[in-house]
Each structure stands twice: as C-alpha cells, then as structure tokens.
Amino acid sequence: MENYWHIFVDGYRDYGRYLWSEITQLHGRNYLLWLIGISVVFFALELARPWRKDQPRFRKDFWLDAFYMFFNFFLFSLVIYNAASDVAVTFFNDMLAAVGIRNLVAIEVGSWPVWTQLVALFLIRDFVQWNTHRLLHRVPFLWQFHKVHHSVEQMGFAAHLRYHWMENVVYRSLEYVPLAMIGFGIDDFFIVHIFTLAVGHFNHSNLKVPLGPLKYVFNNPQMHIWHHAKHLPAGRSYGMNYGLTLSLWDYLFGTACIPSDGRDVELGFPGDERFPTSFLGQVRTGFGGKDRP
Numbered sequence: 001m002e003n004y005w006h007i008f009v010d011g012y013r014d015y016g017r018y019l020w021s022e023i024t025q026l027h028g029r030n031y032l033l034w035l036i037g038i039s040v041v042f043f044a045l046e047l048a049r050p051w052r053k054d055q056p057r058f059r060k061d062f063w064l065d066a067f068y069m070f071f072n073f074f075l076f077s078l079v080i081y082n083a084a085s086d087v088a089v090t091f092f093n094d095m096l097a098a099v100g101i102r103n104l105v106a107i108e109v110g111s112w113p114v115w116t117q118l119v120a121l122f123l124i125r126d127f128v129q130w131n132t133h134r135l136l137h138r139v140p141f142l143w144q145f146h147k148v149h150h151s152v153e154q155m156g157f158a159a160h161l162r163y164h165w166m167e168n169v170v171y172r173s174l175e176y177v178p179l180a181m182i183g184f185g186i187d188d189f190f191i192v193h194i195f196t197l198a199v200g201h202f203n204h205s206n207l208k209v210p211l212g213p214l215k216y217v218f219n220n221p222q223m224h225i226w227h228h229a230k231h232l233p234a235g236r237s238y239g240m241n242y243g244l245t246l247s248l249w250d251y252l253f254g255t256a257c258i259p260s261d262g263r264d265v266e267l268g269f270p271g272d273e274r275f276p277t278s279f280l281g282q283v284r285t286g287f288g289g290k291d292r293p
C-alpha cells in the first residue's frame with residue numbers, strides 16, 4: 001500500500017516538473033508550443049476561408065473550448081490523472097503478476113524499423129479509439145459523459161478538445177492493454193500525438209477542403225459535422241462517422257454517412273437546451289446514469 005502511495009506522490013512531482021518545463025523551456029518537441037501553433041494555424045485558416053461565412057469569428061463557446069484545450073491536454077493530468085493512472089497501471093500489473101502473467105507482450109515490434117512501429121501504433125490506436133467512440137454512443141452511462149462533446153452548437157477547430165474528463169479515463173484505459181500487447185519499443189510517440197492533434201483540429205474546423213479519394217482514409221470537417229448532427233437519419237439513432245483521425249473504419253464497417261452537404265446542419269442532441277453551459281457545470285455532469293434523451 002505504501003508503494004502505491006509513493007507512486008501516487010511521484011506521479012504528481014514528475015508531472016509537475018514536466019508541466020513546468022513545458023512552460024519554461026521552449027524547444028521543438030514542446031507539446032504546449034505545438035498545441036498553440038496548430039490552433040493558431042487553424043484559426044487563421046478559418047478567418048481567411050470559412051466554410052460557414054456567417055458564423056461569428058469568435059463563435060459561440062470559443063473561449064470555453066479554448067480553456068478545454070488546455071484543461072484536457074495538460075491540467076487534468078496535473079489535477080489527478082497522471083498520479084492516479086500510475087497507481088492503476090502498477091495495480092493492474094501486480095494483479096497480473098498475482099495470477100502468473102508477467103509479460104503482456106504478444107507481438108514484439110521493437111525490432112521493426114521505427115517508421116513501421118509508428119504506423120502500426122497509429123493504426124492500432126486509432127482503431128481502438130474508433131471502437132471506444134462507438135461505445136461512448138452505445139452505452140447509456142458513457143453517453144452521459146460524451147454529451148459534453150456533442151453540446152457544441154457552432155463548430156470550429158477548438159471544439160475538438162471539448163470533452164468530459166472521464167473520456168480521458170475511458171480512452172486511455174481501453175487502449176492500454178492492446179498497446180501493451182504489441183510491446184512497442186518506442187518511448188517517443190510525439191509525432192503520432194501531434195499528427196492526431198492536427199487532424200482532430202481539422203475535423204472540427206470551419207473549413208471546406210475537398211480531399212478527393214483521401215476522404216475514404218482521413219476524417220474531415222464535411223464528414224465529422226454529421227457526427228455532431230442534432231437529428232440523426234433513420235436507422236442511425238446511435239450516431240455515425242465515429243472516426244477520430246481515420247474515416248477508413250467507418251467506410252469499412254458501414255458506419256459512414258453523409259446524407260447531404262452538412263454545412264448548416266443543426267448541431268447538438270435532443271434536449272441539449274437543458275444541458276449545462278459552463279465548464280464547472282459540464283465537468284460535473286454524467287454521473288446520474290440517465291438514458292439517452
């Protein structure tokens with residue numbers, strides 16, 4: 001027990017040091033700089049060539065979403081997540097050891113060329129996340145948290161990181177075992193994180209970029225806006241277009257749906273007019289366990 005307590009305390013100390021170094025040391029692999037840089041690029045593109053020309057430049061909830069970006073990317077880990085997840089991982093490994101499992105690795109990719117490792121990691125992670133996103137829509141308990149992301153009324157790049165802190169827990173827990181099983185030898189996923197961050201911003205941006213045949217591979221604003229549609233087409237009551245970075249999974253598994261040009265489609269979910277509008281109101285939602293409205 002004392003061991004877990006030390007891991008918990010060390011988790012805070014290490015993450016606190018990391019966050020401080022992100023703020024004070026401006027080097028090329030600094031997540032904070034990349035988050036700001038990518039956000040500025042998409043904001044400038046939205047100003048220059050907006051898809052919805054009549055949408056305000058500082059759309060509804062722009063600043064709320066700007067805060068969510070920093071909260072979900074940095075602060076939540078400092079508040080509790082990093083220390084708690086270090087304890088959970090140690091506890092999980094101790095439990096496995098107690099039943100005789102000392103190594104989760106099923107495929108050893110450490111000897112592969114580094115680019116192959118990165119592509120494998122990216123594909124497996126994105127597929128697990130696509131499944132996790134489907135669960136967020138299917139399981140009533142999880143949908144209560146996911147509503148925060150779907151409470152966006154006017155779409156823009158910063159809406160990407162508006163989501164309930166429980167989604168961090170759900171996504172990272174469900175991807176932990178599959179990623180541990182491939183035993184990747186990479187200790188640096190920086191480029192994968194930055195790439196998925198940029199594509200996530202792109203999906204939510206107020207931009208129209210025809211991708212041609214690449215739309216069957218990469219998610220994009222013209223597809224993801226339908227994921228946020230308030231009124232779903234018949235037979236799609238649990239949603240559609242679940243892809244995060246790749247649209248490929250939706251096309252492969254029949255969950256892709258773009259009924260028409262979604263530029264001005266109404267966003268949200270039935271009953272969203274009663275949903276909390278403040279950050280504090282939204283982070284407290286989700287524990288009532290009510291069914292989908």
Ligand SMILES: [Zn+2]
Binds near residue numbers: 136137146149150227
């Ligand atoms: Zn969703």
Ligand SMILES: [Zn+2]
Binds near residue numbers: 149
């Ligand atoms: Zn979204």
